[in-house]
Amino acid sequence: MNFRFVCAQWGKLSMLLGTLLAAVGVLFLLIPGEQGVMLDAAELSLLGSGGGAAVAGLIAWMVCKRATLIEVRPISGSSEAVTKPYRMSRRDAALVTTGAWVIGAAIAACPFLMWATLATDVAQDHPFHSVIDCYFEAMSGITTTGATVLSDIESLPRSLLLWRSLIQWLGGLGILVLFVAILPGLGTAAKKLFRIESPGPDPEGVRPTIRQTARRLWMLYLGLTVAQIVLLLSTGMGLFDAANHTFTTLATGGFSTRNASIARPESLSAEIVLIVFMVLAGSNFTVLLAFLKGRWKAALGDTEFRIYLLCLIGGTVFITAALVGHSEPLVLTNGTELAASGGESLRAAAFTVVSQQTTTGYATFDFDIWPFAAKAMIIALMVVGGSAGSTAGGIKVIRIWIALKVLWGELERFFRPDVIRPLKVSGHVIDHEQKLNVMTYVLGTFLLLALGAVIIMALEAETSGCTFTTAATTSLATICTVGPGLDAVGAIRNYGWFTDATKIFLCFLMLAGRLEMFVIFVLFQPRFWRGG
């Protein structure tokens, strides 16, 4: 382990995020508000936090940058010593990644805390007075979970609201992907970081350099962002709301600028735009790139993409039927009651299924009062999640598919142990190692889900009377980075009521879910720290 090297990377990251923070502050400073060009508390805290983070990062980098080079000493005295770049080990990469997210969330939390302290018009019991609440909000943002501690979102200054959406947008594609795409001098280390942050079965074989890949992904992400903002504007949404919702849609995050989440947007077309872009954000980006290059056949032939769409359509049909059959009135998240007509049910089902399966977590209707079958389907889709190589969370469609195929294959091996039945996904054979990897991941996720539920229950049962449904869906909604669950964390509730201990634990679950577990848990493996 080369701690100095790791610190130098963290320093660079800190500078990057600090600069962005300050940039948002400057942007709002330059936009004349009602008071004219004036530095208010929110802008000051953005600038201050940004500057602080950048300076701290710079210091860390200055102190540690020598570790990024190693000196190769000559054996005999005749030739001079030369330096070459330090080659990052897997352990360094794991530590850089996990640390980057922990530190990133901390930096992102700073302006919230600073604003609550500086601003005069903030209520005494505002959640942002608490360090833990601020950190939870930031972690929930950067991991694209979208769980919030705030009940009154609309009272937050617009600059902070934008920052809150922006950290989701950054966390969506991955802060290290940004790091890899922008910063030079990483070399092969970039590959390690990229793979750790965006793991999962990768069907694509030959690729250009990792830096080009990262850049292409960012270009696509930016392109989608611009497209969605324009489309939302054309449906009648204001620029500020359009931008914020775009940031959190594409990251499959789910932070909204409104107290009642999306509820009823400006128009049906706005709702359709949101649905379409949530579906896109939950698709594998390499499939989207294939579409853009006109390779329709390859893109449509992708097994995961097909199953993903099938899940979305199947879930929508199922829930529409359940709602129509139930024939109770549907309640919007802002409290309006609507009759459960066919069209209204379809609209409710489609938005909720897409939002929950892509792990975005926007809510239009309060699905907590829906019939049990509909809720069970929503929960199942949350576990499945989006596609690998997307910004979505969950176990991922491809893993579920492989795991089911392995199970099905094992059934045949029960009576025909010598049969050879290779598992193919989109024409590629999944070998034993990959199968084991997938099964381990699925098992690990389920273990963590169960363990998470039990620990939340244990932490909360006495203090807040949390039900098991709440605890279980909280565990699920954080690990799969969805946001809303059922019962006390349902579509019209928030996470503010949890105790501090639970919030810290939830931060851990969200991070574990976003980084797909392994990289977090290796830090608990004693051998990771021993030797070298």
Added chain:
Amino acid sequence: MDIILCGGGDIGSAAAETLTLAGESVTLIDPDERRIKFLRENLDISTIEGSASSASVLLSANVANADAVIATTDIDEVNLVICDIAASLGAARTMARIDHSMFFQDEQLDYASVFSVDRLFSPDRVMASGMASWLRNPAAIAIEQFTGNEIELQQLTVDPQAQAVGQRLRSLAMPRGARLAAITRNGMASLPSAEAAVEGGDIVTLVAERKVFPAMRNLFTKGTYGKQSIAISGGSPSAAWLCRFLSDRAFDIRLFEMDRNRAEELGEKLDWVTVINADAADPDVFAEEQLHRVDAFVSMKSDEQNMLACAYARRSGVKNVMPVIRHAEFKPLLKELGIDRVWNPREDAVQAIQRFLHCHEFEQIDGFFNDTLELMRLRVGSQSTLLGQTLATIGDTPPMLVLACEDGDGTPFVPGGDLEINAGRHMIVLTTTQKADEVRKQLDVGGSR
């Protein structure tokens, strides 16, 4: 003809033997000194010890004046390279033995033209295609494939309830590229006229291009057979070819391969096949998989293993057992075991080589008709009195049916009445035994090109 054979293995030596018997002059190249010595002593050929992919070796075999260079080593890539080099050194025609399906199926590249090979041939593929025809047509009495397996000739018994029964032939909607060649009634075979009609119990001889054969066959049989289950023992290249020829819903295939890696490779390539990593001839496995209930048991391992496995399968009650036997000498032994039909890739390979060389100006094909009709493969000579006439104008004088022929670029087809008789054209012709000599004379069979 001067022929250079590269590779003195199974196929090379068998081809050398057959070709020398037919009077050709053969030069055989092989790097193995002992093999060369053995062949030189036992065959009337000239031999060169060395690598056939070396230009100097090929030149010393006088490649520039050779009529054909045939590469038969068991490495595909070596065969391709030999042909490429031979062609650039001036060989008239080249032929390469290819075992790997990649070289046949690749849509990106025509390997034959890249390597200047006039014909690729795969003994395994030819044999597997023959086996597949038998499996597809359980009712057939006899099957023959012509010209690169694209045209098939079959004899089968007409079902009394079949669609064609009682109809005049000219009112029967036969698919394009298909033809009713002969009707055998009460042991008497005859060329059918347009006014004739088939009856239940007749044996009909059908000729059709491969893709329309099932449609043609269904006119004379009751149509579909149920799903057939097939067990294949041994995952040789020919087994893979057989699986490919049978890749549709009509077949449920189990392929047994002992070698784990090979089994996995096959499993990846043939995902419609159930690959099992076990020995089908092992009585425990046989019982566990209930192989006595399969419709066909195909054995594609070594001769000894195939004989044993097929005898066991036959004894266990499998009706259709299909052994691959490389040594023709073992055939009588199999007859004693109750197995009449065996498949021999070596014979198929030699036949493919012979057809490539067009050794046969004329060949009588036996085994289909008794004395009344005669089936022959022939080449039209330049002195033929029928040159320039179409089949329609020739009519019944002399009485003959052209069942198959090749067009300019070697693609085989079943001709209609508008086919024109040209000198040098290769044809499969059916005629009556009485008029056979007259037909041969009028077509100037064996005459100059």
